[in-house]
Amino acid sequence: MNESYRLGEQSIIAHLQRLANGTSTAELDVAALPTELRSIGEQLQKTLAVLQQERQLLERSAYVDSLTNLGNRGGLDRHVDQLWLKGTPFTCAYIDIDHLKHCNDKFGHAEGNRYILGICRALTEAMEHDEMLFRIGGDEFVLVSPTTGEAELEQRLERTRTDLVEATSDGKAPMIASFSFGCSHVDPLAGDTRRQMTMDADRKMYRYKLMHRVQQPKEDNAPMRPIADQLPCNDRVFQAISMSSETRYPFILNLDTGESQWSVNAVRDFGLPSQHPYNSLDMWLARVHPEDRDNVHAELDMVINGTWHFHYMQYRVMDATGAYVLCDCTGYRLDGTDTEPNMYVGMIINRSPADTTDSVTGLGDVHALVNAIGEMRRVPREAGFIAIKIDDIAEVNARFGFDAGDRVLAESAACLTDCSRGKGRLFRSTGPTFVALFDDLDPEETNAIAEEIERFLGSPVLIGSLEYQPPIRVATLHLDAVDRQPVSILNELKALLKEAPQVPGTKLD
Structure with a gap:
């Protein structure tokens, strides 16, 4: 083996090592290889190009939302990680599209996607050059700004929302487009935490939704829902009560239909499927610790069949992170009438918040x-x-x-x-x-x-x-x-x- 060939092999091996270690993204200099190794170098370059393309596709699926081409939840986590490592103060806005479920149910998911893209476009046009927008769920967005203060960002989002509502209130668009938002400023070097940031912005966003959410126009001939199918409490009032405490979760269960209402905090902290799930007793029992489940099931059966009208127990429940937290659960059975359903109404108190467990x-x-x-x-x-x-x-x-x-x-x-x-x-x-x-x-x-x-x-x-x-x-x-x-x-x-x-x-x- 001649010296030129040996040096060529070493050049290829060194190039592959640099790529594996992430210390280089340069292409292999095929022209500098000995004649007898150039065909191998060319084939290697083609293989590396295919692998690079596949890597980019995988990275895109991990960090980019396919509908909007914005960053997704993984992209948000990566971006916040970078800001946190630098110790950079920033403001985030949690944004929730109003009435997306209504749009999907009434007009179909294609129209729902157009609704999402329309609001995404309005938000993007309102952004400054150093800001980034992420779609972290079906109707949830997060805007991150490293330079804008909380009050200024709130004003800008309010103007954007007002313009959207005015532009879609003429009856030509299927939906009146609007969104709710809450802003929070965070400074990592001052000891702020991500949990504080998320909870603060989340709480403000839900408070805004309760106070300002635009009502969609009603159809003239829309049938009234039967009394047994109606939610047992005005949703806005219920959620306003729910916002009064982070670790207290009111709930209402229609025992005749299985329909229920849960606070937004309960949905977040226990990973519930929605604020209005059906079969919620089975859903809740599945989250109760296996060692406590039989006792809880037996007591709730007594309430459901009308033997007991009051229920109080303390037991362990799995939260959204997969950890068990200790909860006080108190509830009352309200017997139905000819026009009102049997209901079970109560309060769950989380006795094990993260910092006191x-x-x-x-x-x-x-x-x-x-x-x-x-x-x-x-x-x-x-x-x-x-x-x-x-x-x-x-x-x-x-x-x-x-x-x-x-x-x-x-x-x-x-x-x-x-x-x-x-x-x-x-x-x-x-x-x-x-x-x-x-x-x-x-x-x-x-x-x-x-x-x-x-x-x-x-x-x-x-x-x-x-x-x-x-x-x-x-x-x-x-x-x-x-x-x-x-x-x-x-x-x-x-x-x-x-x-x-x-x-x-x-x-x-």
Whole structure:
């Protein structure tokens, strides 16, 4: 093999390595290769060109919306990642097309696509040169501006929307075109978070929709919906109530038809298919933790068949991220009349927002516990507290590792959830200590649950080949009314635990 041929081979190998490492996008210099390698170089260039084209197509499908040619959700995430890495402040606008479902249902999806493209065109024409628009869902857009402030962007979008409404209100267009929006300014270097940005813009957008959404003209001969098929509450009023709290989710279920109403926050936080799903009981039960599902199903059946008119339970529900969060669920059955359906109406309270959830057990942490005790001070009523301490966790961690200790705590939390029968609010206070809060329980009921916890909470946990039963201490506190600071109550529970006898478990000596 001559020196020229060897150098040519090395040139081809080096070129391929640079492409693989992403350090070069240049083409191979075929003319510089020895004569006997040029045909191989030409074939290699053709193959690389095909691969490059396929890569571009894959990248386009990953980051570009096929209908509008805007960036999609993946494109938005990539763009925001770049701004975040640079620490660049920016303003984002979450934009939601009004009445897209109505357009699709009444005029067909082809007209719906034209409606989307028309609004997309209006938004694009209103953008500044350094701004980017993304379509992240069927009727959802996000506009990102690195230079425009929140108030200025709101004014520009308001002008664009007003022009759209005026241009399509003459009766010639199938739909009056409009959109709702909410803007939020974020500064990564100031400690702002993406979750704050999304929630702020989302909340403002839904508030805008409630206040300003354009109503489509009604047909003169449109038939009235039968009473059983009507939504049980004015949608705008219901959503306005829903916006009053991020972690409280009102719902209304028509027991005769299966139709339901859910808050926009519930749709977002639990990944519900829509605000008005059918068969919503089955939909909700599918999200309930498998260990809690039978009890929840049994209680809801009692409400549906009219045996019970009030329902309250605390149990775990899967959220939109796939994690289980602890929820208080309270509901009332309203019996129907000749003109009104049977309804089930209630409120779900998320006790485990991301920043107050213990990552090991899924229960609320000490911050959530302090907040819950603070809430109980506002309304005078009886309250029962049960404190539980798992002894020897430090020894388990030292001997078997922290994963084993976490498993003991997680299984203890699951057993505590079963023992509380969904009637209390559960928290991991500090370290190996848990606290259960019970509203309106007398001392006898609280003590009965504490005795059940003593019998069942120390269930064996398999650690390697060892069947380990954790030793525990249980203490109760009953108050006619919560009239003290949370710290005072927690200190009293700590003192009671210190004096409580230990329920023995496996000795690790």
